[in-house]
Amino acid sequence: MGGSNKPELIKDGKRLDGRSPDQLRPIKIEVGVIKNAVGSAYIEWGNNKIIAGVYGPKEALPKHIQDPEKAIIKCRYSMAPFSSLEEHGRTGPNRRSTEISKVTKEVFENVVQLEKFPGAEIDLYIEVLQGDGGTRAAGITAAAVALAASGIPMTDMPYSVSAGKVGDAVILDLNKIEDNFSDADMPVAISPRTGEMLLLQMDGNLTKQEINTAMQMILKSGAEISRIQKEALKSQYEKILEKYNK
Ligand code: CDP
Numbered sequence: 001m002g003g004s005n006k007p008e009l010i011k012d013g014k015r016l017d018g019r020s021p022d023q024l025r026p027i028k029i030e031v032g033v034i035k036n037a038v039g040s041a042y043i044e045w046g047n048n049k050i051i052a053g054v055y056g057p058k059e060a061l062p063k064h065i066q067d068p069e070k071a072i073i074k075c076r077y078s079m080a081p082f083s084s085l086e087e088h089g090r091t092g093p094n095r096r097s098t099e100i101s102k103v104t105k106e107v108f109e110n111v112v113q114l115e116k117f118p119g120a121e122i123d124l125y126i127e128v129l130q131g132d133g134g135t136r137a138a139g140i141t142a143a144a145v146a147l148a149a150s151g152i153p154m155t156d157m158p159y160s161v162s163a164g165k166v167g168d169a170v171i172l173d174l175n176k177i178e179d180n181f182s183d184a185d186m187p188v189a190i191s192p193r194t195g196e197m198l199l200l201q202m203d204g205n206l207t208k209q210e211i212n213t214a215m216q217m218i219l220k221s222g223a224e225i226s227r228i229q230k231e232a233l234k235s236q237y238e239k240i241l242e243k244y245n246k
Pocket of ligand 1: 079083084085086096131132133134135136137176179187
């Protein structure tokens, strides 16, 4: 946010990477990338590279964290020490990663059918290999696919994306440089089936009108993100079917 030597982020209606204000970065998702996980997904979202892995359900340990009524979700979001120049050489949890782990866990507590697994824990790991702005959104989007691939029942497969503001312009899916110099950033996660909002964070200020514009961009791009999530799952099952039919 803010800062000196602000580059011109929008010129003739185009952003530095050539995108229009409401355009997503390219997104690719691959399912089944970790053998030992019950479900996993790798996402490339612009220059973000992130792996999500799901483990469990298994007995929640230590025992005192167990909920006799339902499963609990443990979530760890983490950035690899080589994932960005800023993070270089640093490992271990910090304030930011603890916050992102918490909000991500809360997203999935709303869609995973936890009551089906009393006393259990479901572990969700999100590892950022390369970060370039919007890693929490990309991580949630990948984790949703990993959970779907795990077969753990969910009421819906959420997606996440952020929108924000540079100068007077509302833009979708901020990359790192846009994030650094933006006037606002609003990551959102949505359950597409119900339209329920599962995450809403805001860094900076947006007017009511700007929030409306941002939400319209988010919902429109959501259809595309959901399509990519489903395609990734479908192509994984087609691969498995092919193997069986051989
Ligand atoms: O990644 P996201 O936009 O969800 O979170 P952020 O806190 O707004 O961070 C924006 C970007 O700054 C990240 O995506 C990373 O590229 C970078 N960053 C970093 O490299 N090292 C950190 N410790 C924090 C952020």
